Amino acid sequence: MDLIDVIKKRRSTRRFKPDNVPDDLIKKIIEAAVWAPSACNMQGWRFIIVDDSKLKEKMVDNGGAVIIKSAPVGILVAYDERTGNTEYQDHIQSAAAAIQNLLLAATHYGLGSCWVCQLPLKSRVRKIFGMPKNFSPIAYILLGYSEREPKEVGRIHPFENLIGRNRFNHSSPQQASHSGSFFYRFSRKAYYLLPLFIKKGFLNKFIDKKFVKKFDN
Numbered sequence: 001m002d003l004i005d006v007i008k009k010r011r012s013t014r015r016f017k018p019d020n021v022p023d024d025l026i027k028k029i030i031e032a033a034v035w036a037p038s039a040c041n042m043q044g045w046r047f048i049i050v051d052d053s054k055l056k057e058k059m060v061d062n063g064g065a066v067i068i069k070s071a072p073v074g075i076l077v078a079y080d081e082r083t084g085n086t087e088y089q090d091h092i093q094s095a096a097a098a099i100q101n102l103l104l105a106a107t108h109y110g111l112g113s114c115w116v117c118q119l120p121l122k123s124r125v126r127k128i129f130g131m132p133k134n135f136s137p138i139a140y141i142l143l144g145y146s147e148r149e150p151k152e153v154g155r156i157h158p159f160e161n162l163i164g165r166n167r168f169n170h171s172s173p174q175q176a177s178h179s180g181s182f183f184y185r186f187s188r189k190a191y192y193l194l195p196l197f198i199k200k201g202f203l204n205k206f207i208d209k210k211f212v213k214k215f216d217n
């Protein structure tokens with residue numbers, strides 16, 4: 001497949017076959033990630049392969065997305081957050097570049113993947129994985145063989161509306177979804193502060209249902 005085909009074919013997959021992913025394939029995919037650009041060429045990424053179901057359970061029990069349990073393997077991506085450029089949060093940008101490489105490599109090798117940021121508090125993720133304080137958990141990537149061919153996910157905005165020349169003169173600056181609203185941000189903050197027993201049961205399942213319903217794949 002040529003690169004543009006891989007880019008367009010990549011879909012977020014949330015339903016997987018139970019089949020294990022061979023270790024050498026996981027490593028090939030991570031190898032693609034480390035060829036991403038990084039601010040100051042720091043290459044401060046670290047990858048934790050998660051195939052222990054108790055750890056996945058722990059992530060979910062601590063407020064992570066229920067779908068974490070649905071993939072045979074996950075990759076937790078962390079990045080050294082000792083950056084001078086806090087204005088542009090370049091450690092997150094570098095990690096994101098690596099993550100996109102990782103997703104594209106997964107597509108290239110015939111695997112489904114999903115970038116997940118509905119995760120426990122960073123302090124808790126550090127504790128679960130024994131991660132030092134100067135590393136920031138960035139995202140958790142689900143990996144596995146897709147249960148079925150993912151449906152197409154169209155682009156929301158007409159392409160021409162996304163491009164300006166020499167100034168921000170885009171014709172549709174409104175939000176595509178509610179996710180930046182005050183209410184949404186407040187609910188998310190509140191969710192993190194809720195006691196674990198509430199998140200663990202009803203609430204987590206409710207959120208998961210909403211997600212799975214919202215996204216076909």
Ligand SMILES: Cc1cc2nc3c(=O)[nH]c(=O)nc-3n(C[C@H](O)[C@H](O)[C@H](O)COP(=O)(O)O)c2cc1C
Nearest residue numbers: 010011012014065067114115116117118153211215
């Ligand atoms: C930063 C980031 C965080 C995401 N977090 C989640 C998540 O927590 N749960 C989830 O199901 N999908 C998550 N996604 C996947 C998006 O929902 C998905 O990319 C979007 O719906 C478009 O679908 P596509 O990836 O198939 O093009 C995330 C994607 C990004 C880039």
